[in-house]
Amino acid sequence: MSTRIVVVGGGTAGARLAQRLPVTLLGEEPHAPYNRVLLADVLAGRYEPEVIALPAPQEPVRRGVRAVRIDRAARIVECEDGTSVGYDRLVLATGSNPVLPPLRGLRGSRLPSGVHPFRTLDDCLELRALVRPGVRAVVIGGGLLGVSAARALAALGAEVVLTQQGERLMERQLDEQASALLRAHVESLGVEVHTECRVSGLRQEGGAVTAVELADGFVLDAQVVVLACGVRPRIGLARDAGLEVRTGIVVDDELRTSDPFIHAIGDCAEHDGRVYGLAGPALEQADALAGVLLTATADPAPITTPVTAGPAPSTAGAAPDTAPDTAGTTEGPARVTAGATEGPAPVTSGPAAVTAATADAAPVTAGAPAYTGTRALTRLTLGGAESLDLAAFGEATPRPGDDVVQLTDATRRAYRKVVVRGDRLVGGVLLGDLAAVGALARAWEGDEALPHAPLLHLLTHDGGS
Incomplete structure (x- = not known):
């Protein structure tokens, strides 16, 4: 060329x-x-x-x-x-x-010692060098990025507190029931979760962070603070x-x-x-x-x-x-005002994730179509004694007139829900059991009319195909 x-x-x-x-x-x-x-x-x-x-x-x-x-x-x-x-x-x-929230104690782009965003490889390596068993860590932001960071810090043995300004974890992707299951899993990893909790400032001593102040006056001791407030x-x-x-x-x-x-x-x-x-x-x-x-x-x-x-x-x-x-x-x-939304890349775990995210696609040929947009599926795997997989796509909150199919298996910590508008699949959430996610994703990405079959078939392992 x-x-x-x-x-x-x-x-x-x-x-x-x-x-x-x-x-x-x-x-x-x-x-x-x-x-x-x-x-x-x-x-x-x-x-x-x-x-x-x-x-x-x-x-x-x-x-x-x-x-x-x-x-x-x-x-x-x-x-x-x-x-x-x-x-x-x-x-x-x-x-x-990374977005820096408007907190007292944050001035300019220079962060106090112990305060780190979670965006680059250097961020991860610096945090990994700081964290050891028993270190008190506070993660600010309960979206996909914050949940992933909290899980990783807990795996290192830190005493982790996860703060979320909104009503629930990953509120952009998950509905109320799915978020409650996610919270239960995160807490099972030893992470203390606070929702509807606004962080107002950081306390420092000698240029190093010592605590996180909440708007209600509560103070969280912290040796490490991770800013996961979006990008x-x-x-x-x-x-x-x-x-x-x-x-x-x-x-x-x-x-x-x-x-x-x-x-x-x-x-x-x-x-x-x-x-x-x-x-x-x-x-x-x-x-x-x-x-x-x-x-x-x-x-x-x-x-x-x-x-x-x-x-x-x-x-x-x-x-x-x-x-x-x-x-x-x-x-x-x-820097943005409070309430910034999050948009990190989806997080997966395991060697297969490396392949899935980096595998060579089919060679580009002459006449390749122009870009018309992407229907993006969010996936996340959280480790622990029992790992939790989740996937979310499209609109998980139905509009008036939409059909909703929902299955819950409390003993297996599995939750599946899809939203259908007319004859189109417009969104869904799956936790615990992702066997149907491939068929659901294809139906959603293709934006084609669903087959004439009971909607419950959408949540079977073959997606009703």
Whole structure:
């Protein structure tokens, strides 16, 4: 491929594209691209970092290189180390940043000692070095990310408290009954769970966290605090380059931004008004873009700008990536008001999860369809004396007129529920027994009319097929 493609970001989306096409991949982290889905298992000590490495890209990754400016006129990406890279097509796969809640004791992007987000491999390794049996750890955020972090910390022997501002754990994905079963399992791991609980501040001594203050005046002693309050797309680089941004970088069905020579994929991209923040859509977008780039017939003539070793040219008004984003997103850890929603990648456990998240897809061929969106399924496996598997997709809360089928087996801690609207499956939740999830996911993703059979068949192991 003669067209020079530069990819900014070595996460799930960027690494996937680099496996498909020969590109120059600029990875900000010092590590080789890795499977972010399995970070909780690294934190728990179940996997070492090398186990979660993604398949090698076609060309070597430039690690530890941070892009700081895009010169769209010259089609150059300028990097923090003073180098610059010319491109014919640029792909932004800048991912997302952890959200920092508005707490007393958090100032700027510098966190007190013992306070960590839960987003990168370095976050996991730093936490793993801090935590030992008996350490008091507080996790702020009871969504998928917070539940995963609490489970991992408990596996290390920490005394864990999980705080959730909402009424229940994983309230975005689970209904009330499923969430209650999840809470019971998390508590069986030794985690103390507090819901409808708003954290107001952190206490420190000598620059190190000592406690978490709740809005009702209650104080939780803490030697380690994990911030699992969700993520926000990294859009600063795109915004500073004058690209259209909303919540994420706005793209069309060819994952193209407002600049026809620049694309965006993964957590940073906003397609059809939606930012997914999940691994599955990131992989699908990367595959779709590979098809778009392979079949493009109107590529511009290459620009012969070489990679330079000297300082990158500067321009007036170029903002660093740490500059505040007036849309509510920053290139450092993001700050939002209380009540931020969460959008982490789904978490699974076990070696099979590595394969499922990183296996090569079918080769992209000419005429590959454009990206039209992803129906994302969330899966999570929580360990313990008896592990708990859960899956959630679509709309788990029915509307008036919807049909609901629900089965509960208290002795096996199994719960299954699907929501049907007309002749379409629109959502479901499964805990404990996921044997039917494959058939249900296919029916939901295909968005086709359900067969004429009793709805109860949807929850059988073959999904009624």
